[in-house]
Amino acid sequence: MSAPAHGSRLLDPAVLAEITRLDLRARQVVEGFVTGLHKSPRRGYSVEFAEHREYVPGDDLRHLDWKRWAREDRYYIKQYEEETNLRCHLLLDISESMRFGTGPLNKFEYAATAAASLAYLLLKQRDGVGLRLFDDALRAQVPVSSNFQSLHNILAMVEPAVPRRKTDLSLPLREFAEQSRRRSLVVVFSDLLAPPETIEAGLEALRHMRHEVVLFHVLDESELTFPFEENTRFKGMEELPDLIAEPRALRKGYLAVLEEHLQAVRRSCAAMRIDYVLLSTHEPLDRALSGFLAARARVVRGSTRRR
Numbered sequence: 001m002s003a004p005a006h007g008s009r010l011l012d013p014a015v016l017a018e019i020t021r022l023d024l025r026a027r028q029v030v031e032g033f034v035t036g037l038h039k040s041p042r043r044g045y046s047v048e049f050a051e052h053r054e055y056v057p058g059d060d061l062r063h064l065d066w067k068r069w070a071r072e073d074r075y076y077i078k079q080y081e082e083e084t085n086l087r088c089h090l091l092l093d094i095s096e097s098m099r100f101g102t103g104p105l106n107k108f109e110y111a112a113t114a115a116a117s118l119a120y121l122l123l124k125q126r127d128g129v130g131l132r133l134f135d136d137a138l139r140a141q142v143p144v145s146s147n148f149q150s151l152h153n154i155l156a157m158v159e160p161a162v163p164r165r166k167t168d169l170s171l172p173l174r175e176f177a178e179q180s181r182r183r184s185l186v187v188v189f190s191d192l193l194a195p196p197e198t199i200e201a202g203l204e205a206l207r208h209m210r211h212e213v214v215l216f217h218v219l220d221e222s223e224l225t226f227p228f229e230e231n232t233r234f235k236g237m238e239e240l241p242d243l244i245a246e247p248r249a250l251r252k253g254y255l256a257v258l259e260e261h262l263q264a265v266r267r268s269c270a271a272m273r274i275d276y277v278l279l280s281t282h283e284p285l286d287r288a289l290s291g292f293l294a295a296r297a298r299v300v301r302g303s304t305r306r307r
Contacts, residue, residue: 011284016113017104022159023151026116030124033117033289086185086299087128087144089211090115091176092158093190093218095135095167100191102222103282110281111189111218112158114288118187119154121289123147131157134172135165144184169194173202177209185299186211187292191218196264207272214275214295217265221282224258226251 011032019025068074092115098108105113115131122129123146130144131154142153169190180186186206192199206213262278269276277291 011286013110013281013284014104016285017109022112022116023155025113026120026155029113029117029285029289030121032284033286085127085146086296087182088118088122088130088185088187088296089144089176089180090118090129090131090154091173091186091188091190092131092133093135093167093188094133094139094161094163095165095191095193096163097167097191097193098163098218100223101220101281103220105281107191107218107220107281108161108163110279110285111216112161114216114218114279114285115187115189116151116155116158117285117289118292119151121292123151129154132176133157133161134176135163136168136171138172138175138179167194168198169203170198170201170205174205177205177211180211181209183210184212185214185296187214187216189216189218191223192261192265196261196268199265200268203268203272203274207274212295212299213272214292215265215269215277216288216291217262217276217278219278219280221280224280226254226258 011029016025016028019028092111094108098111099106101107101109119129119131126146128144128146129150130142132141133139140157142150142157167190169192173188176186188203203213203215266276268274275291275295277287279288
């Protein structure tokens with residue numbers, strides 16, 4: 001399959017769904033994102049983000065890249081490898097509800113593609129990355145490493161994974177926080193189908209260990225809009241029974257409960273200074289990558305200032 005020329009098309013879930021191999025899918029996402037950066041008139045993400053960052057008052061002027069200033073009329077600071085490298089843990093929800101989907105990619109496929117894309121991007125920038133699967137407990141893991149072989153190990157773990165158990169955001173995240181005491185960037189991919197208090201407890205455990213956290217809330221478009229019209233059988237997941245219902249009678253109440261849940265999660269994240277990004281499986285994956293890069297830039301900038 002030849003790659004389309006336009007970057008946004010490379011990020012389209014419908015295009016990505018035609019690619020069965022996760023490694024090729026992740027590479028296409030990253031290449032599409034980089035193509036979009038080249039085409040975009042917006043500044044903010046440099047394609048060379050691991051080697052440079054924009055100057056902020058107080059930076060050491062000895063590290064200014066004068067050649068780049070001459071080319072672009074913008075000030076950038078050169079960063080060296082020990083200043084740019086970071087440790088990143090990717091936590092991927094494999095509970096049964098992640099199998100749901102009405103688009104070209106279900107929630108698990110979409111989240112797995114986003115996680116693999118971030119791993120590919122991180123390793124290209126010589127960052128350390130690891131991955132942990134979870135549902136109601138922590139499952140298999142790939143330890144953090146900056147060796148590109150880690151990408152193969154991550155893909156080999158994710159591709160055969162089959163979401164089948166119940167979810168519990170509190171216990172796995174608390175257990176992970178206890179095991180991972182070295183301060184890192186932790187990126188969580190989940191549909192967050194759990195009570196807000198259990199979600200908050202898990203995230204609070206991560207922040208208590210001083211991890212920087214990015215939370216990607218992955219939902220199918222139909223979960224966000226509830227477009228069903230005719231009598232519908234809703235298949236029960238995570239040990240819940242099937243339900244036959246008339247959707248139009250449920251839509252208003254469902255959307256009100258969903259909005260209340262989203263607001264509760266957003267409030268918790270804001271209070272704990274956690275980056276929260278809501279992703280629809282029908283949207284291009286550039287929101288996942290750009291949201292991650294914004295968080296990564298803040299972490300690197302903060303660690304550089306502390307030196």
